[in-house]
Amino acid sequence: MSTGLSERARQFIHEHGTGAVRASFGMGDLGLMFPTLRRDPHLVAAMDPAFAALLTTVVEFERTYGGLTVPVVGGPLEGEIRLGLHGVDPVWRTSDGRLVYRGARHPTAQCTLLLDMDGRFGTAWRDEFNVMLDSVELVLEQAAAWAALHGWSHSAIVTGAEVAEVVQAVGDLSLDGDASGELSQWWSSDDFVAVSSYGLNGRGRDPASIHLVARATVQARELRAALTHHGFTVSGYFAGPFARVPRLVREGAAPGADASPRREDR
Incomplete structure (x- = not known):
């Protein structure tokens, strides 16, 4: 999966991203997250083709971004975003039949953060998909843009x-x-x-x-x-002191020297 990130976003990840991207994540690792498939691997052959195709996309997403955490200092995702698959059966269908997967977490959001089969980023409060942003790359680009406003x-x-x-x-x-x-x-x-x-x-x-x-x-x-x-x-923000965009302080594990998240093989 090509990230297509700008130099600003890559530098932001280099300076402030933490965690280790799961570069060697494969279909076998994904299978461990699906109890049904783990019990009967032959079910893969009987899958809906769209579902099976999305699994390949999910693996590439995990290899590219899984394990990366970035701070977000403004906007609706303020706090931090932790990218990566999580939960049991992380790929599922919404109430309108859309294929989605749990690809991110937020420390305070009470909704589920998802990506759909078109790569769009959104949320679910129950079994729906509420689209927010065009892509996970835009999540990172906007996090980088907010960081520049400290x-x-x-x-x-x-x-x-x-x-x-x-x-x-x-x-x-x-x-x-x-x-x-x-x-x-x-x-x-x-x-x-x-x-x-x-x-x-x-x-x-x-x-x-x-x-x-x-x-x-x-x-x-x-x-x-x-x-x-x-x-x-x-x-907002007109009565009393003005709230300010905070300065980010680099913490945690040092990312790779090539302006990309540190990678691990597992």
């Missing part, structure tokens, strides 16, 4: 608005192609950032929120004035 002020969250309208109101923002996709966009300038994304309920259940960040308090006040002038309702 010390900036959290300024506002805008809901119920189109991102194009907010971008126009703020002015002079450019799309960050590395951190953007169809489902989430990252816009930035020297002093402001606007991130359009879905929360843990995913697209279709809640509208996208636009998280705005300013370099310093004075810019945050300018941002609020511009938004209210254009009639937007904003919330």
